[in-house]
Each structure stands twice: as C-alpha cells, then as structure tokens.
Amino acid sequence: MRFLDHPPRFLFFTGKGGVGKTSIACASAVELAAIGKQILLVSTDPASNVGQVFGVAIGNRITSIDAVPGLSALEIDPQAAAQVYRDRIVGPVRNLLPESVVKGIEEQLSGACTTEIAAFDEFTALLLDSALTAGYDHIVFDTAPTGHTIRLLQLPGAWSGFLEAGKGDASCLGPLAGLEKQRAQYSAAVDALADPERTRLVLVARAQQATLREVARTHEELAAIGLRQQYLVVNGVLADAAAANDSGAAADVLAAAIGRREQAALATIPDVLKTLPMDRIALKPFNLVGLDALRGLLTDTAPIDAPEEIASQPLEAPDLASLVEEIAADGHGLVMLMGKGGVGKTTLAAAIAVELADRGFPVHLTTSDPAAHLAETLTESLEGTGATLEIGRIDPRVETERYREHVLSTKGAQLDDAGRALLEEDLRSPCTEEIAVFQAFSRIIREAGKTFVIMDTAPTGHTLLLLDATGAYHRETTRQLGDTGLQLRTPMMQLQDPKQTKVVLVTLAETTPVLEAAGLQADLERAGIQPWAWVVNQSLAAARTRSPLLRRRAANERELIDAVAEQHARRYAVVALQEAEPIGADQLRRLTTATGAPSW
Incomplete structure (x- = not known):
C-alpha cells in the first residue's frame, strides 16, 4: 500500500x-x-x-x-x-x-x-x-x-x-x-x-x-x-x-x-x-x-465459501413502511435519525420526509451534520405533486454570522465605540459557534409542534456534543428559575417527551455500528431520552444475491439483526441494500414501499 x-x-x-x-x-x-x-x-x-x-x-x-x-x-x-x-x-x-x-x-x-x-x-x-x-x-x-x-x-x-x-x-x-x-x-x-x-x-x-x-x-x-x-x-x-x-x-x-x-x-x-x-x-x-x-x-483473501441455503432463506423482519405508518399517525413531531457516520441517516431521513410529504403533511427536512449535503440525496423538488417539503440545514457558519449580527444589533446598539469593539472581539471567539448552533437547533425543535421535522443528525459523537449543550442550557435555565413558579419548557424537555420527539437509531448489520448504536442508546437513556426505533440499513440479508462474497456477508448479518430485535430495540425495521443507489425522490420512495414483512 x-x-x-x-x-x-x-x-x-x-x-x-x-x-x-x-x-x-x-x-x-x-x-x-x-x-x-x-x-x-x-x-x-x-x-x-x-x-x-x-x-x-x-x-x-x-x-x-x-x-x-x-x-x-x-x-x-x-x-x-x-x-x-x-x-x-x-x-x-x-x-x-x-x-x-x-x-x-x-x-x-x-x-x-x-x-x-x-x-x-x-x-x-x-x-x-x-x-x-x-x-x-x-x-x-x-x-x-x-x-x-x-x-x-x-x-x-x-x-x-x-x-x-x-x-x-x-x-x-x-x-x-x-x-x-x-x-x-x-x-x-x-x-x-x-x-x-x-x-x-x-x-x-x-x-x-x-x-x-x-x-x-x-x-x-x-x-x-x-x-x-x-x-x-x-x-x-x-x-x-x-x-x-x-x-x-x-x-x-x-x-x-x-x-x-x-x-x-x-x-x-x-x-x-x-x-x-x-x-x-x-x-x-x-x-x-x-x-x-x-x-x-x-491483503488479498482466498475464495469465499458460502452455502447455497444462505441465499434461499428469506429474512422475516419489519420494513420501513411500518415505521412511517406509525410516525404519520401523530400528524406532526420531530423525528431525529442518529447513529454512526456512513450508515445512511441522510438517505433514510430523506425517504421518510418524501413519504410523509406524499401523504399531504407539511414537512421540514433538515440536518445538523456539518458535512451533510441533503441536496445530493433528494435531487429534485416535489413542486407540482401537491407535497409540501422544505429542505434546510443548520450551517454553523451561517448560524454564527446570524447570531453575531443579532447580538450587535441588540446588545451592541446602546454601546459606545469602545464597548462595541470589545463585544465584536468577544463574538469572534471560536466558542460563539456553539451558542449559534444550539439556538438554531432550538428553533427547529419548536417548529415540530405544528409540522413534521425530520432531522438528519451529525455522526454520533458530534450529536452528543450538541445534546450536551442542550442539557447545559436546561440545567442553567432550571437553576435560574428556581422556585419562581414560572412554567419551564426547554428544548431538552421536548427531546425527552415521546409525544414530541421520535429518535430513530440507524445502523448497519455489522458489529461495530451495532455496538456503537447500543452505546448511543445508553447515553440517550441516561439523558432521559428513550429511542423510539432502530433501523438496520443496507442489509444484504434482506436482499437476494448469489455472489459468494455477498452471501457470506449476508450470513454474518443475521446474528446482528437478531440482536437488534431481541436485545436493543423496542421496535425496528430492516431496509435491504438496493440495486440502484437511493438518490432522487423515485428511488427514495422504494425504501418506504411496504414489502409485506410481518410486524413485531
């Protein structure tokens, strides 16, 4: 190499x-x-x-x-x-x-x-x-x-x-x-x-x-x-x-x-x-x-031995359509897709958003991932179909600049030149981005009270840092209010409310992504957030293949899918690896088409 x-x-x-x-x-x-x-x-x-x-x-x-x-x-x-x-x-x-x-x-x-x-x-x-x-x-x-x-x-x-x-x-x-x-x-x-x-x-x-x-x-x-x-x-x-x-x-x-x-x-x-x-x-x-x-x-590997029966055993598991049916029944809410990078959160978020929009719901599809590009997954507008789908993004640079302008126009408006210069220096701190992104995240959470907000989150570690900021704000607000009797409704409380937020953990049927998703679930539960469902994405076990290499990988998946179903998830779905790359509305719709798989 x-x-x-x-x-x-x-x-x-x-x-x-x-x-x-x-x-x-x-x-x-x-x-x-x-x-x-x-x-x-x-x-x-x-x-x-x-x-x-x-x-x-x-x-x-x-x-x-x-x-x-x-x-x-x-x-x-x-x-x-x-x-x-x-x-x-x-x-x-x-x-x-x-x-x-x-x-x-x-x-x-x-x-x-x-x-x-x-x-x-x-x-x-x-x-x-x-x-x-x-x-x-x-x-x-x-x-x-x-x-x-x-x-x-x-x-x-x-x-x-x-x-x-x-x-x-x-x-x-x-x-x-x-x-x-x-x-x-x-x-x-x-x-x-x-x-x-x-x-x-x-x-x-x-x-x-x-x-x-x-x-x-x-x-x-x-x-x-x-x-x-x-x-x-x-x-x-x-x-x-x-x-x-x-x-x-x-x-x-x-x-x-x-x-x-x-x-x-x-x-x-x-x-x-x-x-x-x-x-x-x-x-x-x-x-x-x-x-x-x-x-x-x-190094190169030897020829793969994969028994023929692996290809002929159908995987019986719920599909994504069954999860979307439950999501749609609520009429609005925040759906956050979380998990390790590269497991397909962006694709599944876009697929769920397109299906809900097709059903006539107003939908806001957004991402908190600094490296995400939703437009590369959903490549065309749904205008003319009767669907209402807005695509957005929490862009740290844009949000930071918006926050700076807001602070300067409000807090800075009454300052003299020296005070304003000091405030501008303060706002150039690299830490300013944290506050700006958190505020954008809070706005989106509030929006889910009247519409569907589907959020493709950053990979696990980055998401946990964002939730840390949310928790810090919640604790500080609670401390400041004390026993004043004022009603408190922080973003963290909305994330903890299953009527407001559904957290969907996305994984692949591979050892490390499943272990990481399980670790993320434990972290969320300690924060009072109970994941609503798991999705096992890009599954070879749910597809049909005669390739010896792919069949061997499919065989390796089954034990991990069973672990998700029996040990980790309250509800789950399995999405098969697609022949065509899931880009564009038509291919995304294939992911939420019912396959007749049994529900849990």
Missing part, C-alpha cells in the same frame, strides 16, 4: 463516516508494529470504537495492546478531558467562593465548547516532542468523521489566531481560561501539521460518487489550511469476480449493479483527487473486528 510507504511520524486517517477509517487506521498500526516500530494509535473521535476493534478496553489513557508487540492505543475521551479541565479551573476557588457562585462557574463550563477545548488540549500535546510521545516511531490518528475532523484540524490556527490577537477574555459558554498558557503548544502543533516531513493525511473513501465528492471537498479544505501531504484510499471495492455465482456461469444482479456503480464512480473521480497517490482495498467477507481480521484487511 502506497500510503504506508516511507511513512512520516504522524499519520492521519480521515473521511466521511462509515468508510472504514478506524479499520484501516488499526490495520496500518498493526502492520507498522509488525516490522518492529513502536506505534501509538490515537482516536480523536468522540464516539471512538478502537477498543471494540481490538476487543480491549482502552479509554482516555495510553494502553498497551498485548496481542501486538510495540502497539499502544489511546482514545481521547472528550468528556473525561472536559472534567479534568473543569477541575483545574474550579478546584482552586471551590472553598473560597460561595457555593452558588461555584455552581454557576461549573454550569458555564458544562457546554460543548469546554469539551472541545479540553479534547483539543490533549490532541495538540500529542504533536509535540515530549516525554509522553518520545518512545514512539509513529503516531497514527483515527479521526472523527469529516466535518468534526476539519474543525479539529483548524483549531490550532483558530485558537492561535484568537490568542495572537489578544482576545483571550471571551465570555461565552466554556470560558477560555488557561488558553493563553498554551500559546507555544498550539503554535508548535500548527507547524507539525503543516510539515509534510512529519505529517501525512490519508483520505479514506468508498467507490461512491457522493463519498468521493465529500473527500474532494475535504482535500481542498485541508490543503487550504496547509495540510497538503495527502493520499487517497478507496475502501471496500467489490472485485469483478464477486459478481459471479457459485458456478461462475452468470452475473449476480445485485453484485453486478454494485460493481457498475463503483466503476462509474471511479471513472468520474473529481479532478482534484486524480493527482493524489491512490490505493484500493477490496471488500472483505468478514467483519473487521479482531486481530486476524485486521491482518487480512490490507
């Missing part, structure tokens, strides 16, 4: 969610350790599953992977890092100030911006020559899905610039206390990221047009901030032989359709990616969990 030829000290694996970044990062770390290198594998994903891949509890500490000599791993836990950060700030004043004041400080430090700052501190420390990293030849970063990664890699410049301009006294959620002391560390991190002798970015994609377009945008955004040493890896490519049946006499319809889509995507790869060194990794028949699977990922 060219992306592992003469590797520099820092290797970053990034890309759209669900393309296999974690698997490839882990396999690369194993391969480098096998040639005698000392490797530190680091996950910067708020919803890291590196520990699941190795079957080892890792967490927010450097942990040796005993089965792989020379390999250690670390999962940067944003919540644990934020707690350490809070303790560092609150500890010295805890016994000096009144308890009410201390609680107010703690509440100010409970926002997502504090979490971001704390995780950023840990991330930049790993880019420096220090006692912490001195013993490692290579540090391999498994990053969060694209939007979150770009935000993280831009932070060294954002915080350095903010401090350089002397704007370290912002009064936003998650105060910037302590950042000034880190100026030298942040500057060194910027230098390390921009140095091609020290840093290489590996862009991971699938052979899909939308994913390759996303990678092209990522390439340009990262190059613009100085990270130009980039390689491209196209993962999970279906080999030509996989389209044949057992006798090799005829092409399998589903496998052939997948193959055509992939070849068309690779033939029309964006021009900006054509100059990058590129590797292809073949689709494997096994789940990428465990050391044996990792060692087989970057």
Whole structure:
C-alpha cells in the first residue's frame, strides 16, 4: 500500500463516516508494529470504537495492546478531558467562593465548547516532542468523521489566531481560561501539521460518487489550511469476480449493479483527487473486528465459501413502511435519525420526509451534520405533486454570522465605540459557534409542534456534543428559575417527551455500528431520552444475491439483526441494500414501499 510507504511520524486517517477509517487506521498500526516500530494509535473521535476493534478496553489513557508487540492505543475521551479541565479551573476557588457562585462557574463550563477545548488540549500535546510521545516511531490518528475532523484540524490556527490577537477574555459558554498558557503548544502543533516531513493525511473513501465528492471537498479544505501531504484510499471495492455465482456461469444482479456503480464512480473521480497517490482495498467477507481480521484487511483473501441455503432463506423482519405508518399517525413531531457516520441517516431521513410529504403533511427536512449535503440525496423538488417539503440545514457558519449580527444589533446598539469593539472581539471567539448552533437547533425543535421535522443528525459523537449543550442550557435555565413558579419548557424537555420527539437509531448489520448504536442508546437513556426505533440499513440479508462474497456477508448479518430485535430495540425495521443507489425522490420512495414483512 502506497500510503504506508516511507511513512512520516504522524499519520492521519480521515473521511466521511462509515468508510472504514478506524479499520484501516488499526490495520496500518498493526502492520507498522509488525516490522518492529513502536506505534501509538490515537482516536480523536468522540464516539471512538478502537477498543471494540481490538476487543480491549482502552479509554482516555495510553494502553498497551498485548496481542501486538510495540502497539499502544489511546482514545481521547472528550468528556473525561472536559472534567479534568473543569477541575483545574474550579478546584482552586471551590472553598473560597460561595457555593452558588461555584455552581454557576461549573454550569458555564458544562457546554460543548469546554469539551472541545479540553479534547483539543490533549490532541495538540500529542504533536509535540515530549516525554509522553518520545518512545514512539509513529503516531497514527483515527479521526472523527469529516466535518468534526476539519474543525479539529483548524483549531490550532483558530485558537492561535484568537490568542495572537489578544482576545483571550471571551465570555461565552466554556470560558477560555488557561488558553493563553498554551500559546507555544498550539503554535508548535500548527507547524507539525503543516510539515509534510512529519505529517501525512490519508483520505479514506468508498467507490461512491457522493463519498468521493465529500473527500474532494475535504482535500481542498485541508490543503487550504496547509495540510497538503495527502493520499487517497478507496475502501471496500467489490472485485469483478464477486459478481459471479457459485458456478461462475452468470452475473449476480445485485453484485453486478454494485460493481457498475463503483466503476462509474471511479471513472468520474473529481479532478482534484486524480493527482493524489491512490490505493484500493477490496471488500472483505468478514467483519473487521479482531486481530486476524485486521491482518487480512490490507491483503488479498482466498475464495469465499458460502452455502447455497444462505441465499434461499428469506429474512422475516419489519420494513420501513411500518415505521412511517406509525410516525404519520401523530400528524406532526420531530423525528431525529442518529447513529454512526456512513450508515445512511441522510438517505433514510430523506425517504421518510418524501413519504410523509406524499401523504399531504407539511414537512421540514433538515440536518445538523456539518458535512451533510441533503441536496445530493433528494435531487429534485416535489413542486407540482401537491407535497409540501422544505429542505434546510443548520450551517454553523451561517448560524454564527446570524447570531453575531443579532447580538450587535441588540446588545451592541446602546454601546459606545469602545464597548462595541470589545463585544465584536468577544463574538469572534471560536466558542460563539456553539451558542449559534444550539439556538438554531432550538428553533427547529419548536417548529415540530405544528409540522413534521425530520432531522438528519451529525455522526454520533458530534450529536452528543450538541445534546450536551442542550442539557447545559436546561440545567442553567432550571437553576435560574428556581422556585419562581414560572412554567419551564426547554428544548431538552421536548427531546425527552415521546409525544414530541421520535429518535430513530440507524445502523448497519455489522458489529461495530451495532455496538456503537447500543452505546448511543445508553447515553440517550441516561439523558432521559428513550429511542423510539432502530433501523438496520443496507442489509444484504434482506436482499437476494448469489455472489459468494455477498452471501457470506449476508450470513454474518443475521446474528446482528437478531440482536437488534431481541436485545436493543423496542421496535425496528430492516431496509435491504438496493440495486440502484437511493438518490432522487423515485428511488427514495422504494425504501418506504411496504414489502409485506410481518410486524413485531
């Protein structure tokens, strides 16, 4: 693999969610350790599953992977890092100030911006020559899905610039206390990221047009901030032989359709990616969990044995149409699709929105994902069909600018020039985005009181940070109201109300996405939010195929689908992998067409 030829000290694996970044990062770390290198594998994903891949509890500490000599791993836990950060700030004043004041400080430090700052501190420390990293030849970063990664890699410049301009006294959620002391560390991190002798970015994609377009945008955004040493890896490519049946006499319809889509995507790869060194990794028949699977990922595999009976056993499971029927019965409400990146949340959100609009309901389809592009899934307007469907997006840049203009026109209107200049500096803090996005999220939640709002959320970790901000607002509002007797209805209370909000967890029938969805469900339940349903998307077990490789993958799915039905979900549905890519209203409607599958 060219992306592992003469590797520099820092290797970053990034890309759209669900393309296999974690698997490839882990396999690369194993391969480098096998040639005698000392490797530190680091996950910067708020919803890291590196520990699941190795079957080892890792967490927010450097942990040796005993089965792989020379390999250690670390999962940067944003919540644990934020707690350490809070303790560092609150500890010295805890016994000096009144308890009410201390609680107010703690509440100010409970926002997502504090979490971001704390995780950023840990991330930049790993880019420096220090006692912490001195013993490692290579540090391999498994990053969060694209939007979150770009935000993280831009932070060294954002915080350095903010401090350089002397704007370290912002009064936003998650105060910037302590950042000034880190100026030298942040500057060194910027230098390390921009140095091609020290840093290489590996862009991971699938052979899909939308994913390759996303990678092209990522390439340009990262190059613009100085990270130009980039390689491209196209993962999970279906080999030509996989389209044949057992006798090799005829092409399998589903496998052939997948193959055509992939070849068309690779033939029309964006021009900006054509100059990058590129590797292809073949689709494997096994789940990428465990050391044996990792060692087989970057190599060719032997012919696949798949018993014929696998193809002839129909999967009996509820379909998406049955869930939409229940959603429609309420007449309005917020439907939030959540889960790991790359599981198809955008597609399913668009399919549900189109079906509800076709039934005559007013629908607002929106997304909180910084890297989402709903227009690439729903490519045409429903005007002229009688359907009312509005498509929107919580764009952090747009919302931040809107928030700044509002504050300047209200709070800033009565200030003198000096006061207004100070306010403008405050609003240039990177933390301002947190408040702006939260306010946009709150507006959308309120809108669901009279219409259907279908929200495609950001990948798991980013969504949890947004919900953290929602919870922080709820706690602060409750504290301020106290016993005043005023009626309270915060956004968090609406999310907790099953009559107002239906949370649908989306997963694939693969080990890691199911485990991550189960973890997300536990996190939501601790916040008082009970997921309404699960959807197992892109299922081969629900499709029909004669391809030995696809049949073996279908067989692997059944145990996981049973686990969803019996252990995790109150209600669930399974959506088959489609022959045609679900883009455009007609193809989306196929996902919500009743198949006659039995209900639970």
